[in-house]
Amino acid sequence: MKQQITTFFTFQKNNAEQAMNFYVELFDNSKIINVQRWGKDGPVEEGKIMRATFKLNGDLFMCSDSPPVHDWDFTPAVSSYIECENESELINLFEKLSENGKIMMPLDNYGFSQKFGFVEDRFGVSWQLNLQ
Known part of the structure:
Protein backbone atom coordinates (compact mmCIF):
# COMPACT_ATOMS: atom_id res chain seq x y z
CA MET A 1 0.00 0.00 0.00
CA LYS A 2 1.34 3.43 -0.97
CA GLN A 3 1.69 5.90 1.91
CA GLN A 4 -0.34 9.07 1.56
CA ILE A 5 1.55 12.26 2.44
CA THR A 6 -0.73 15.16 3.30
CA THR A 7 0.10 18.73 4.29
CA PHE A 8 -1.50 19.54 7.67
CA PHE A 9 -2.14 23.12 8.81
CA THR A 10 -2.47 23.66 12.57
CA PHE A 11 -4.21 26.98 13.21
CA GLN A 12 -3.72 28.39 16.70
CA LYS A 13 -6.02 31.40 16.28
CA ASN A 14 -9.11 29.23 15.69
CA ASN A 15 -9.41 30.36 12.08
CA ALA A 16 -8.96 27.01 10.29
CA GLU A 17 -12.38 27.22 8.64
CA GLN A 18 -11.75 30.74 7.31
CA ALA A 19 -8.39 29.68 5.89
CA MET A 20 -9.73 26.46 4.36
CA ASN A 21 -12.65 28.27 2.71
CA PHE A 22 -10.32 30.99 1.40
CA TYR A 23 -7.95 28.45 -0.16
CA VAL A 24 -10.74 26.30 -1.65
CA GLU A 25 -12.30 29.39 -3.24
CA LEU A 26 -8.94 30.67 -4.51
CA PHE A 27 -7.62 27.56 -6.26
CA ASP A 28 -9.30 25.74 -9.15
CA ASN A 29 -10.23 22.07 -8.82
CA SER A 30 -10.60 22.42 -5.04
CA LYS A 31 -13.20 21.20 -2.57
CA ILE A 32 -13.87 20.45 1.08
CA ILE A 33 -14.02 16.70 1.62
CA ASN A 34 -14.77 16.22 5.31
CA VAL A 35 -15.11 18.39 8.43
CA GLN A 36 -15.16 17.11 12.02
CA ARG A 37 -16.07 19.73 14.61
CA TRP A 38 -15.51 20.09 18.32
CA GLY A 39 -18.64 19.60 20.43
CA LYS A 40 -19.86 21.69 23.35
CA ASP A 41 -17.59 19.82 25.79
CA GLY A 42 -14.50 20.21 23.61
CA PRO A 43 -11.32 22.11 24.50
CA VAL A 44 -12.15 24.97 22.08
CA GLU A 45 -15.31 26.83 21.12
CA GLU A 46 -18.08 24.50 19.96
CA GLY A 47 -18.13 24.12 16.17
CA LYS A 48 -14.44 24.84 15.66
CA ILE A 49 -12.58 22.39 13.43
CA MET A 50 -11.21 19.28 15.08
CA ARG A 51 -9.99 17.99 11.72
CA ALA A 52 -10.90 18.87 8.15
CA THR A 53 -9.78 17.37 4.86
CA PHE A 54 -9.83 19.33 1.62
CA LYS A 55 -8.26 19.41 -1.83
CA LEU A 56 -6.47 22.33 -3.42
CA ASN A 57 -6.09 21.89 -7.17
CA GLY A 58 -6.44 18.14 -6.63
CA ASP A 59 -3.83 17.87 -3.82
CA LEU A 60 -4.92 16.69 -0.36
CA PHE A 61 -4.59 18.98 2.68
CA MET A 62 -5.83 18.83 6.27
CA CYS A 63 -6.30 21.44 8.98
CA SER A 64 -7.45 21.93 12.56
CA ASP A 65 -8.06 24.58 15.19
CA SER A 66 -5.45 23.73 17.82
CA PRO A 67 -6.82 23.55 21.38
CA PRO A 68 -3.46 24.35 23.06
CA VAL A 69 -1.52 27.45 22.10
CA HIS A 70 1.96 26.29 21.21
CA ASP A 71 5.29 28.11 21.35
CA TRP A 72 5.51 27.63 17.58
CA ASP A 73 3.45 28.66 14.59
CA PHE A 74 3.86 28.65 10.82
CA THR A 75 7.29 29.47 9.42
CA PRO A 76 8.36 30.59 5.93
CA ALA A 77 10.99 27.83 6.00
CA VAL A 78 8.16 25.49 4.95
CA SER A 79 5.96 26.83 2.17
Whole structure:
Protein backbone atom coordinates (compact mmCIF):
# COMPACT_ATOMS: atom_id res chain seq x y z
CA MET A 1 0.00 0.00 0.00
CA LYS A 2 1.34 3.43 -0.97
CA GLN A 3 1.69 5.90 1.91
CA GLN A 4 -0.34 9.07 1.56
CA ILE A 5 1.55 12.26 2.44
CA THR A 6 -0.73 15.16 3.30
CA THR A 7 0.10 18.73 4.29
CA PHE A 8 -1.50 19.54 7.67
CA PHE A 9 -2.14 23.12 8.81
CA THR A 10 -2.47 23.66 12.57
CA PHE A 11 -4.21 26.98 13.21
CA GLN A 12 -3.72 28.39 16.70
CA LYS A 13 -6.02 31.40 16.28
CA ASN A 14 -9.11 29.23 15.69
CA ASN A 15 -9.41 30.36 12.08
CA ALA A 16 -8.96 27.01 10.29
CA GLU A 17 -12.38 27.22 8.64
CA GLN A 18 -11.75 30.74 7.31
CA ALA A 19 -8.39 29.68 5.89
CA MET A 20 -9.73 26.46 4.36
CA ASN A 21 -12.65 28.27 2.71
CA PHE A 22 -10.32 30.99 1.40
CA TYR A 23 -7.95 28.45 -0.16
CA VAL A 24 -10.74 26.30 -1.65
CA GLU A 25 -12.30 29.39 -3.24
CA LEU A 26 -8.94 30.67 -4.51
CA PHE A 27 -7.62 27.56 -6.26
CA ASP A 28 -9.30 25.74 -9.15
CA ASN A 29 -10.23 22.07 -8.82
CA SER A 30 -10.60 22.42 -5.04
CA LYS A 31 -13.20 21.20 -2.57
CA ILE A 32 -13.87 20.45 1.08
CA ILE A 33 -14.02 16.70 1.62
CA ASN A 34 -14.77 16.22 5.31
CA VAL A 35 -15.11 18.39 8.43
CA GLN A 36 -15.16 17.11 12.02
CA ARG A 37 -16.07 19.73 14.61
CA TRP A 38 -15.51 20.09 18.32
CA GLY A 39 -18.64 19.60 20.43
CA LYS A 40 -19.86 21.69 23.35
CA ASP A 41 -17.59 19.82 25.79
CA GLY A 42 -14.50 20.21 23.61
CA PRO A 43 -11.32 22.11 24.50
CA VAL A 44 -12.15 24.97 22.08
CA GLU A 45 -15.31 26.83 21.12
CA GLU A 46 -18.08 24.50 19.96
CA GLY A 47 -18.13 24.12 16.17
CA LYS A 48 -14.44 24.84 15.66
CA ILE A 49 -12.58 22.39 13.43
CA MET A 50 -11.21 19.28 15.08
CA ARG A 51 -9.99 17.99 11.72
CA ALA A 52 -10.90 18.87 8.15
CA THR A 53 -9.78 17.37 4.86
CA PHE A 54 -9.83 19.33 1.62
CA LYS A 55 -8.26 19.41 -1.83
CA LEU A 56 -6.47 22.33 -3.42
CA ASN A 57 -6.09 21.89 -7.17
CA GLY A 58 -6.44 18.14 -6.63
CA ASP A 59 -3.83 17.87 -3.82
CA LEU A 60 -4.92 16.69 -0.36
CA PHE A 61 -4.59 18.98 2.68
CA MET A 62 -5.83 18.83 6.27
CA CYS A 63 -6.30 21.44 8.98
CA SER A 64 -7.45 21.93 12.56
CA ASP A 65 -8.06 24.58 15.19
CA SER A 66 -5.45 23.73 17.82
CA PRO A 67 -6.82 23.55 21.38
CA PRO A 68 -3.46 24.35 23.06
CA VAL A 69 -1.52 27.45 22.10
CA HIS A 70 1.96 26.29 21.21
CA ASP A 71 5.29 28.11 21.35
CA TRP A 72 5.51 27.63 17.58
CA ASP A 73 3.45 28.66 14.59
CA PHE A 74 3.86 28.65 10.82
CA THR A 75 7.29 29.47 9.42
CA PRO A 76 8.36 30.59 5.93
CA ALA A 77 10.99 27.83 6.00
CA VAL A 78 8.16 25.49 4.95
CA SER A 79 5.96 26.83 2.17
CA SER A 80 3.70 25.72 -0.63
CA TYR A 81 5.26 26.18 -4.07
CA ILE A 82 2.99 26.96 -7.00
CA GLU A 83 4.12 26.80 -10.62
CA CYS A 84 1.74 29.20 -12.37
CA GLU A 85 0.61 28.66 -15.94
CA ASN A 86 0.66 32.32 -16.97
CA GLU A 87 1.36 35.81 -15.68
CA SER A 88 -2.26 36.71 -14.98
CA GLU A 89 -2.65 33.63 -12.75
CA LEU A 90 0.59 34.53 -10.96
CA ILE A 91 -0.49 38.13 -10.35
CA ASN A 92 -4.00 37.10 -9.21
CA LEU A 93 -2.69 34.55 -6.70
CA PHE A 94 0.02 36.91 -5.48
CA GLU A 95 -2.47 39.74 -4.87
CA LYS A 96 -5.05 37.56 -3.10
CA LEU A 97 -2.55 35.64 -0.96
CA SER A 98 -0.64 38.76 0.09
CA GLU A 99 -3.79 40.76 0.99
CA ASN A 100 -3.56 41.48 4.74
CA GLY A 101 -0.47 39.27 4.79
CA LYS A 102 3.20 39.98 4.20
CA ILE A 103 5.19 40.19 0.96
CA MET A 104 8.57 38.57 1.59
CA MET A 105 9.80 38.79 -2.01
CA PRO A 106 7.84 41.01 -4.43
CA LEU A 107 7.12 39.73 -7.94
CA ASP A 108 10.34 40.06 -9.92
CA ASN A 109 12.95 38.24 -11.99
CA TYR A 110 15.48 36.94 -9.46
CA GLY A 111 17.58 35.11 -12.06
CA PHE A 112 16.20 31.63 -11.42
CA SER A 113 12.86 32.22 -13.16
CA GLN A 114 11.09 34.75 -15.33
CA LYS A 115 8.91 35.97 -12.43
CA PHE A 116 8.77 34.87 -8.80
CA GLY A 117 7.12 36.04 -5.57
CA PHE A 118 7.08 34.84 -1.96
CA VAL A 119 4.22 35.79 0.39
CA GLU A 120 2.84 34.97 3.80
CA ASP A 121 -0.96 35.07 3.76
CA ARG A 122 -3.17 36.58 6.47
CA PHE A 123 -3.28 33.19 8.24
CA GLY A 124 0.52 32.94 8.48
CA VAL A 125 0.93 30.30 5.73
CA SER A 126 3.77 30.91 3.24
CA TRP A 127 3.48 30.55 -0.52
CA GLN A 128 6.08 30.67 -3.28
CA LEU A 129 4.64 31.63 -6.67
CA ASN A 130 6.66 31.02 -9.82
CA LEU A 131 6.35 31.60 -13.56
CA GLN A 132 9.01 29.82 -15.61
